[in-house]
Amino acid sequence: EIKSMDLGEDNISSIKDRYYKILLVPVGYGDSRQSKLTAGYFAVILTWAFKGVNVSFSYLDTSVPISIEHVERFPMFSDKEEINTLHDKIENFYHTNSLAILLNSSKCVGSGGENPIFSTECSNSLNMAIHEVGHTLGLGDGYKRYYSPRELDGRELFVSSSFFGSDVLKAFKNIQPPVKFTGNYCKCLPVFTYYEEDDIMDRTFSNSELLGLLREGKSSFNPFQIELMNIKIRNALDKTD
Numbered sequence: 001e002i003k004s005m006d007l008g009e010d011n012i013s014s015i016k017d018r019y020y021k022i023l024l025v026p027v028g029y030g031d032s033r034q035s036k037l038t039a040g041y042f043a044v045i046l047t048w049a050f051k052g053v054n055v056s057f058s059y060l061d062t063s064v065p066i067s068i069e070h071v072e073r074f075p076m077f078s079d080k081e082e083i084n085t086l087h088d089k090i091e092n093f094y095h096t097n098s099l100a101i102l103l104n105s106s107k108c109v110g111s112g113g114e115n116p117i118f119s120t121e122c123s124n125s126l127n128m129a130i131h132e133v134g135h136t137l138g139l140g141d142g143y144k145r146y147y148s149p150r151e152l153d154g155r156e157l158f159v160s161s162s163f164f165g166s167d168v169l170k171a172f173k174n175i176q177p178p179v180k181f182t183g184n185y186c187k188c189l190p191v192f193t194y195y196e197e198d199d200i201m202d203r204t205f206s207n208s209e210l211l212g213l214l215r216e217g218k219s220s221f222n223p224f225q226i227e228l229m230n231i232k233i234r235n236a237l238d239k240t241d
Contacts, residue, residue: 003040003059019056020233022046022133023096025086026120028104029063036061038120039102042129049130049210049220054233055137058096068103068117075101075109075117083115097236098136102129112136126210130200130220138167138232139225142193142202149186155228156201157182159189167231177224195222 024043029035039059046057064086067078077083087099101117103109108122112135118128135141140155152158154168164172177194184191193202200220205213213220221229 003043003061018234018237019054020098020137020236021056021058021096022098022100022136023090023094024057024059024102025066025099026060026063026102026104027066027068032062035063035104038104042102042120045126045210045214046129046133048214049126050133050137050229051219052226053137053221053229055133055229058094059102063104066101068101070107070109073107073109074111075103076111077115077117087115097240100129100133100136124204124206126207127200127205130210134201134221134225134229137229139201139221139228142199144184147186149189152186152191157191157193159186159191167228167235171224171228171231175224175227177222194224197222199225201225 024039024046026035026039029038039061043057043059050057066082066086068075069078070076083099083101087096090096090099099115101115102120103117104121105119106121108119108124108128110116110118110128110132112132114136116132116136118132119125120129122128138155140153140157142156147157149159150163152163154161154164154172158164161169161172178196179192179194180196182191182193199222210220219226
């Protein structure tokens, strides 16, 4: 059975009835009660976290036998056909744009992409869930790792607006976010980002930190990120209409 979250108007941006629908799918749970409670909990957290973004969350109330493997902290489907087959079966009675895998694991693993995967039992599971769904909706990483200049395309970090894609350029013009120097360089080019505050694509928040922010009604994302996700969603829905 699929459970849908009841979204209030505060969770809906200006384009009504056009949501990117993400279905949460528990994997690796032997106890049906635990899988149902976990999936319902994460659906609530993600609904709070993505306030202002045209996305809705629902969940399966039972665990599904999909094979997942991982290299270090990056999980992947052992057989991509399994997730495609599941999506096709669900599509027969419930339309969804993406399946997000809730992995019953205490190891902190996660990956974005069309069908994000994230651990639900690790110490920063809420951060993992929000971060990976952020990737699915078009956000990049803002933390330190190896980049080439062209990878710094303005979704989180950039060296030049000449590398901006059309979505980033549109969001930048709409929001006009403040720009700051990160203090880092990429092949001698200064690297820039937006706003002064750290965000969930840039650093890891503990579960208690995130719950505190959400209970205070604060967003997990800055206005530029929200605009960028909504543009990505509009483009995706336009292709399927």
